[in-house]
Amino acid sequence: MAKSLFLAAPLILQALPGAFAWGTLGHDTVAYIAQNFVTSATKTFCQNILADTSTSYLANVATWADTYRYTSEGSFSAPYHFIDAEDDPPSSCNVDYNRDCGSGGCVVSAIQNYTSRVVDTSLSTTEVQKALKWIVHFIGDIHQPLHDEALDIGGNTIDVTFDGTSTNLHHIWDTNMPEKLVGGYTLTDAKTWAKTLTTSIKTGAYSSQKSSWLSGINIDDPITTAMGWATDSNAYVCSTVLPDGVSAVSGQELDGSYYTTAVPVIELQIAKAGYRLAAWLNLIATGSTGLKVASKPRGAPMIEAVKVMPRDFEAEMSPAKLARMAYGHKC
Numbered sequence: 001m002a003k004s005l006f007l008a009a010p011l012i013l014q015a016l017p018g019a020f021a022w023g024t025l026g027h028d029t030v031a032y033i034a035q036n037f038v039t040s041a042t043k044t045f046c047q048n049i050l051a052d053t054s055t056s057y058l059a060n061v062a063t064w065a066d067t068y069r070y071t072s073e074g075s076f077s078a079p080y081h082f083i084d085a086e087d088d089p090p091s092s093c094n095v096d097y098n099r100d101c102g103s104g105g106c107v108v109s110a111i112q113n114y115t116s117r118v119v120d121t122s123l124s125t126t127e128v129q130k131a132l133k134w135i136v137h138f139i140g141d142i143h144q145p146l147h148d149e150a151l152d153i154g155g156n157t158i159d160v161t162f163d164g165t166s167t168n169l170h171h172i173w174d175t176n177m178p179e180k181l182v183g184g185y186t187l188t189d190a191k192t193w194a195k196t197l198t199t200s201i202k203t204g205a206y207s208s209q210k211s212s213w214l215s216g217i218n219i220d221d222p223i224t225t226a227m228g229w230a231t232d233s234n235a236y237v238c239s240t241v242l243p244d245g246v247s248a249v250s251g252q253e254l255d256g257s258y259y260t261t262a263v264p265v266i267e268l269q270i271a272k273a274g275y276r277l278a279a280w281l282n283l284i285a286t287g288s289t290g291l292k293v294a295s296k297p298r299g300a301p302m303i304e305a306v307k308v309m310p311r312d313f314e315a316e317m318s319p320a321k322l323a324r325m326a327y328g329h330k331c
């Protein structure tokens with residue numbers, strides 16, 4: 001079974017562009033936004049690693065990780081695309097590194113790991129290249145609220161319809177809603193969307209809040225930094241993804257008022273992901289974000305320093321982790 005699945009996966013990927021994780025549109029847009037905010041030194045750093053001097057050097061690799069995870073060689077990386085927060089939406093949203101990052105790793109530990117590997121001179125060119133491609137992808141994934149939620153396997157098992165098509169809640173957040181908003185999923189569509197969001201960041205609706213998006217960013221503490229991003233994103237599960245619980249969306253057509261409410265969050269999260277990716281790449285390449293960083297406002301909730309405990313691999317798995325295992329690491 002596994003073998004035929006692996007053989008079929010590339011065909012499925014070709015047949016269904018945008019079928020996985022934010023979809024190609026979301027990931028490519030995040031990459032183009034980042035390209036608009038990296039310094040020239042960072043651009044050179046990335047172009048050298050990727051051996052690509054084109055105007056789409058980050059966008060060209062933004063969805064590689066979603067193809068690689070479906071190969072037998074890359075299957076180990078499947079859990080790195082999410083962190084299954086075992087919180088209780090809509091009444092309580094939160095992410096806990098020790099509770100939620102499974103024994104096989106998660107998007108938070110992956111961001112830490114590949115941040116160190118991309119500058120590890122003992123690694124081969126191929127491994128350094130993979131590390132950069134994963135960073136570009138995972139900083140996108142962590143900004144999709146349902147990549148930071150365990151409930152119903154990140155919404156994958158909540159059946160809904162969208163524009164008359166049967167699908168699931170996870171998928172409409174990854175793909176259907178962004179594609180409906182933009183009207184396509186090509187690289188050109190992504191570039192156009194990125195241009196709009198870049199203008200919003202520079203001079204528009206996001207200009208006054210962008211420095212707060214980088215609050216707490218710390219290249220020496222990727223776990224706490226990425227946990228901040230995951231916590232920020234997970235909060236939208238309670239406020240916007242499932243404000244009235246699963247029963248309110250299950251089996252429903254969500255292309256109406258649900259979509260209208262979701263769109264501003266999707267735009268915001270794509271914009272944040274691109275801006276934070278640029279800052280993170282600037283930190284990696286130059287030691288500075290290259291962008292204005294807000295200090296924490298007085299009285300603002302601080303993201304608590306994350307205490308990383310040694311994992312007990314013998315410990316019993318939670319029902320959510322067992323459900324994820326049974327479902328596979330699809331999204």
Ligand SMILES: [Zn+2]
Binds near residue numbers: 021065137141
């Ligand atoms: Zn992914």
